[in-house]
Amino acid sequence: MYLLKNIGTLVFAVFFATIAIAQEKKKVTLEDVFKSNTFSSESVYGINWMNDGQFYSSLKRSAAGPSVVKINVATGQQEAVLIDGQKIGVNFSSYSFNADESKALVVSDIERIYRRSSKGVNHVVDLETGEAQLLVKGEKIMYATLSPDNDKVAYVKDNNLFVIELATDKITQITHDGKWNEVINGAADWVYEEEFSMSKAFDWSPDGKKLAFIRFDETDVPEFNMQTWGELYPKDYKFKYPKAGEKNADVSIHVYDFASQKTVKMDAGTETDIYLPRIYWTGSSNTLAFLRMNRLQNQLDLFYANTATGESNLVLQEKSDTYVDLDYNDNLFFLKDNKGFIRTSEQDGFKHIYHHDNSGKLIRQVTSGDWEVTNMVGVDEKGKKIYFISTEASPLERNLYVINMDGKGKKLLTPAKGTHAVNMSKDFKYYIGYHSDANTPSKVTLNQASGKEIQVLEDNQELRDRLRSFALSKKEFFQFEAVEGTSLNAYMIKPADFDESKKYPVLMYVYGGPGSQNVTNSWGGTRDFWHHHLAAEGYIVVCVDNRGTGARGRDFKHSTYANLGKIEVEDQIAGAKYLGTLPFVDKGRIGIWGWSYGGYMSSLSLMIGNDVFKSAIAVAPVTTWRYYDTIYTERYLQTPQLNAAGYDDNSPITHVNKLKGNLLLIHGTGDDNVHFQNAVDLVDALVKADKQFDSFYYPNRNHGISGGNTSWHLYNMMTDFIKNKL
Incomplete structure (x- = not known):
């Protein structure tokens, strides 16, 4: 009797303790969500892999100001401060390196325009001396980009394309016809920015001696008028917005040659009611690739253009009874030594990876199955491997895989259920992994290419607790x-x-x-x-x-x-x-x-x-x-x-x-x-x-x-x- 009596007491004690614990749990309030940011998660921002695959850089923020630090992959420890915002006197919020990592471009006082467009104050930082060079006397400019030869920075201002020589501060104006609501050079118009996910519309040639850009003539595009409130007389804000069935901007592709100081227009055909949503340098400064789509977007064409003459030739064409989705054809990687290109397409019913020779002829379909490649992470030419994210495990999941370029040897690298995203090193030896599931906040890790975890960079433990x-x-x-x-x-x-x-x-x-x-x-x-x-x-x-x-x-x-x-x-x-x-x-x-x-x-x-x-x-x-x-x-x-x-x-x-x-x-x-x-x-x-x-x-x-x-x-x-x- 005594034993049974105490067991009963114990059962009731556990029962009431469970209720007490449950009662101690707090309800999610609106204040938690929108006032105190109780459920906001942390991540690791501004990571860029460096040319030496043993290091990556990361943007850090502190009360003293922003900094870019260099992290040793092997030890996970900080090796150096590459850019000190406090020392250079710039409260920057983004950065990018030039090709040989001798210089960096930092942007501050960023002013957002639409979803992807912005302008800001730009400095070029010499990573050896630590000196910061203010560009264009501190005027806000758009999409400043260092040239591969380290000598120049291209940018857009007032709808025109400019280049500044770093040694002399000499500015060359590449285009002169840019005008608000009429012509844009080197930057996307509203509808391209929103629907083709692009804002910058220019790109340096591999040798830094040419500049390719897209020109938008939106003169005849109807204007939309938004009134802005808050003053005695509301103001009108008018911008070009082509509604369904209305006139689009006339687009054209041009290449400026610094040696001849001449601009050549690339031949995109006689039809003007088209889209030109992408330009790519193929690896040679003499050949520019670009995509053309018809107005109904049920045909996509890939062209190669001679940058000296503008002559172009059709390399690949894809048609559909419905539409060709640019998002599903937006992974285009040109292999070295004219060995062709790797791309993605949903032409077989699911988005997959394809390998073509330089003439556009299909060599092989690399992946296949009733699942989709959602992102082509990178192509390791030396190792003859392709890394990609796919839905093979489930449409609800995203996992990292690697496959040989011949379509064999596919291997799952991230077996944990949930959603994985990766930022891979240039030598394909490491990657930064971002993983979460529906009930677990994001975990950021440094990993070997095999998937083996080296170090946890952020586990959101405070949020988990x-x-x-x-x-x-x-x-x-x-x-x-x-x-x-x-x-x-x-x-x-x-x-x-x-x-x-x-x-x-x-x-x-x-x-x-x-x-x-x-x-x-x-x-x-x-x-x-x-x-x-x-x-x-x-x-x-x-x-x-x-x-x-x-x-x-x-x-x-x-x-x-x-x-x-x-x-x-x-x-x-x-x-x-x-x-x-x-x-x-x-x-x-x-x-x-x-x-x-x-x-x-x-x-x-x-x-x-x-x-x-x-x-x-x-x-x-x-x-x-x-x-x-x-x-x-x-x-x-x-x-x-x-x-x-x-x-x-x-x-x-x-x-x-x-x-x-x-x-x-x-x-x-x-x-x-x-x-x-x-x-x-x-x-x-x-x-x-x-x-x-x-x-x-x-x-x-x-x-x-x-x-x-x-x-x-x-x-x-x-x-x-x-x-x-x-």
């Missing part, structure tokens, strides 16, 4: 069958005190655009922890990657072609209906929210799925694709002139009469990407349809709707809406 004090549930991945038996990937975040006997409201989170992916086994950011806050308030948060999203092959991604919105919304509705069958879900309280393409999806889902969704939040949504830019929109929908139905049939504006639930529409008036015009026209249509809704605008905020107190205000408002309307 901090997380233990919070009541957090793990992100759970699952699949379900949607329309026509298609299996879709999804994740779920439940309340930490989840009780399967209860019924919970659900908030679905969506982006859903072509080639995107939200459902990955990787560490999330601020938005994820807002979802954890909602879970702490008693909501289940779910995310579904609909058809059209990435990492599952060309057919899955291209299934939305010419009809954006239709099957994506069908899949989100199917997801909500599936959730409604679960015993712990209150099917009468399912909401959906999204940002940008996700805002388009959430508003359209609420209208078309009015019997499924109770509420929706649409942040900065596209409400008609007629208002979005040429490159992105026409890639997936063709032009409005060719496919009017594709633009109108699935516009939220078309479906306002179907609105039954609660809609919160949010937009920034200074959004240069998805214009505030989208929200205005949707509001007008809703008013005409006599539909009640909530809306909020943020003055002068861009597409990210951030800065100062903005994020706190935004997510506070969205949280209140969810509590009141869901």
